[in-house]
Amino acid sequence: MNAWTRQHCVCTEVRNLDYEEAAAALKIKVQWLKDHICELPHQKFGHNPAVFCHCDLRLIQAMNAQVPPKALNLLNPPAEQAAPNPAKTPAAPDYRAARPAKGRARKAVAQV
Numbered sequence: 001m002n003a004w005t006r007q008h009c010v011c012t013e014v015r016n017l018d019y020e021e022a023a024a025a026l027k028i029k030v031q032w033l034k035d036h037i038c039e040l041p042h043q044k045f046g047h048n049p050a051v052f053c054h055c056d057l058r059l060i061q062a063m064n065a066q067v068p069p070k071a072l073n074l075l076n077p078p079a080e081q082a083a084p085n086p087a088k089t090p091a092a093p094d095y096r097a098a099r100p101a102k103g104r105a106r107k108a109v110a111q112v
């Protein structure tokens with residue numbers, strides 16, 4: 001992983017978490033993080049153990065989110081349900097009708 005693959009990271013300061021802190025934040029077992037580290041976003045500095053920023057944790061969370069189809073339909077309704085009902089949608093007013101046809105007459109400005 002390098003800077004170009006860390007597009008998900010929006011950290012403005014370094015506040016990395018070790019395995020134990022990351023597992024505690026995610027409420028999961030440390031061993032699960034260690035077992036799946038190759039599949040998870042993280043940072044690795046040489047021979048040091050991997051570290052995680054909160055952006056990594058958010059991505060791990062999203063990777064493992066379980067959204068049942070019924071909930072997914074609520075989030076992303078099918079196109080026919082997402083289209084607004086034309087009978088209930090008020091038409092946009094035509095402002096050209098409210099404008100005077102000839103415009104305003106200009107008044108002469110008195111010269112001082």
Ligand SMILES: [Zn+2]
Pocket residue numbers: 008009010011053054055056
């Ligand atoms: Zn980050």
